[in-house]
Structures are given as C-alpha cells and as structure tokens.
Amino acid sequence: MSEPTDIDSDEEEFTESTLVQAIENQIESDNPPAAKATFNKLTLVGYEREEILNLMAHVLAVEIDAILEEDRAFNTEWYEAALRALPELPPEKK
Numbered sequence: 001m002s003e004p005t006d007i008d009s010d011e012e013e014f015t016e017s018t019l020v021q022a023i024e025n026q027i028e029s030d031n032p033p034a035a036k037a038t039f040n041k042l043t044l045v046g047y048e049r050e051e052i053l054n055l056m057a058h059v060l061a062v063e064i065d066a067i068l069e070e071d072r073a074f075n076t077e078w079y080e081a082a083l084r085a086l087p088e089l090p091p092e093k094k
Contacts, residue, residue: 019057
C-alpha cells in the first residue's frame, strides 16, 4: 500500500505535467499571443526552456486557482499581463 505522500507526489507531478503541456500548446498555437511572446522574451534573456515553462505554468496555476476559488471565467487580460511580467511571479491570490 502506498503512502499518502506518494499519492500527493504523483498528483503534483501529474498537475505540473498537465500545466506544462497546456503552456506548450499555447506557445505552439500562438494563443494567447502573450504565451509565445513571453517564451521568446525569456529565451532571449537566457532562461532555459524548462525554467520558462515552469514559470509560465505557475502563472496558469494561479489563474486556475482563482477561477476555482472565485467561481468565475478565465481572466485572459490578467493572464496575459502576468505572463508578460515574467520572470516576476504574480502574487498568490488569497
């Protein structure tokens, strides 16, 4: 029988992987345009691909948490502004 921490770890890994895949899809489809622009900007200033994807996934996670907590639609304007502000991470919403 696996320990609860193993389950938590597996869930976190799945969540991170899913968020990174979503970011890769946004970059590839250029939708929203801020995704590709942010990726290119951070690449130009020397960030590694994995680090960029993790930063961008963090922004997406903050927005998803807010959607669930506030029971509202995706805020594209906030999301794009937060992406463009990277590498500065958005404050955690409460």
